Amino acid sequence: MQTPLKDAWIYLANGMFFKAKSFGAETTSVGELVFNTSLTGYQEITTDPSYAGQFICFTMPEIGIVGTNLQDMESRGIFAKGILCRHYNEKYSNFRAVESLSAFLKNFGAMGICEIDTRFLTKTLRQEGAMMMVASTEISDKDELKTILEKSAKIEEIDYIKEVSTKASYKHTFGNFDFSTMDYTTPNTRQKIIAIDFGIKRSILNQLVSAGFNVEVIPHNFDAQSLIARFKARDFDGIFLSNGPGDPQILTQEIAGIKALIEARIPLFAICLGHQLLSLAQGYPTYKLKFGHHGGNHPVKNLLTNQVEITAQNHNYSVPESIAEIAEITHRNLFDNTIEGVRYKNTLICSFQHHPEAGPGPLESSALFQEFSKLLDAAKH
CATH class of the missing domain: 3.40.50.880 (Class I glutamine amidotransferase (GATase) domain)
Incomplete structure (x- = not known):
């Protein structure tokens, strides 16, 4: 039986505020939100260093099914700030898998956020463009998250x-x-x-x-x-x-x-x-x-x-x-x-x-x- 997930809160640069669930690292993190339309390969995507400083919103609704393994690492770790998905599956099934996606994210300090309308988020990004966001498992106050985001450097200003x-x-x-x-x-x-x-x-x-x-x-x-x-x-x-x-x-x-x-x-x-x-x-x-x-x-x-x-x-x-x-x-x-x-x-x-x-x-x-x-x-x- 899957352990109950903790709450997470998200504030976007356009003022949108969401409550979701967390299955990754428990922290507060700022990054740029983008969406990815791949149907498979979430581990390769997550460990791609090109995603440094970004949150990846997966349009594929079911994430976590095949767990994680040693062969699908694209780098020495995760440089993305975290991932967002509609449904997270803790129970995985794959002959190469060595641990769950949740454990994998936690090992590298990356956030995992689920139980959020990723279709709505993707439509928002298509209409308004990629934007900065802050996610937290520690802070639920919208105004406090807004202040954190406003004081943080934009991704264009950071040499990753x-x-x-x-x-x-x-x-x-x-x-x-x-x-x-x-x-x-x-x-x-x-x-x-x-x-x-x-x-x-x-x-x-x-x-x-x-x-x-x-x-x-x-x-x-x-x-x-x-x-x-x-x-x-x-x-x-x-x-x-x-x-x-x-x-x-x-x-x-x-x-x-x-x-x-x-x-x-x-x-x-x-x-x-x-x-x-x-x-x-x-x-x-x-x-x-x-x-x-x-x-x-x-x-x-x-x-x-x-x-x-x-x-x-x-x-x-x-x-x-x-x-x-x-x-x-x-x-x-x-x-x-x-x-x-x-x-x-x-x-x-x-x-x-x-x-x-x-x-x-x-x-x-x-x-x-x-x-x-x-x-x-x-x-x-």
Whole structure:
């Protein structure tokens, strides 16, 4: 029998106030509220570092059914502030599960909130845009929560990269998980790349290794001149710029470093935040979407092949249309026609807004990792 859940209270920046139930950490926390439309993969979503500083409202009403396990971790922990769902299921059923979602959230200090109308919340976010909120299991007074929220920094003002990025360089040597052996694969690799960690997901690293890359992961505060010297010494073939959380425009040091890498004509491949940083490094400012793209069912048209791919998405920002001055637009989102992929003219640089690693999500865009391999082969000729 499930233990009775404690009360929780939520105050949104638009003045809405809700009473709900708590199944995660018992605390008071402030973050940005966004919604995610994925039907599965709540553990991968929750441990995606790109959600740092955010509350995730799941449109899927039943959450917790498959518990949590060791293989579905996308990072070393949870950097999101918490999750919101309609119904939480404490009793789980899955052969890989080791503990409940409730225990998992509590272990990492993240809130879990249920018994709230997530359909109404999602409609509100679609109409008014992503917004800041405060949730608490300790404070029930609306005015007190309002004061806490008003005194808290906005997500655009906080650099979460320092929190989510690795502190030291390391090698990532295993590929995708093989369910037939219940172990990770160890593919042969033939090209070496440097992956700059702005909040990288493990499934991206797995896909890079499976695509034939020898991967060295380095922290966000990289030394551009050192990397340029290593590239000239043929120590590696190219650089990958990872996904990550927050507003890219506040990452001034990272932008300056990427600009130096571009000027050194190093082959670059980027996803999500890395895609946005490439744009900024070349003088094209990003802008914030109304409620962002978060889910595993977003249609993207590949303009090079005219094929439509169903993709995984997790971002609040987009590159501007003016990027077409220096890049060929290769992919577009069919929900709102925003840019999803570019190939920079007269360079060996390409980048994509969506997540081809499918963790969680469809695998239709996974060929992009092979495209990077072809790009590096072209650089050698």
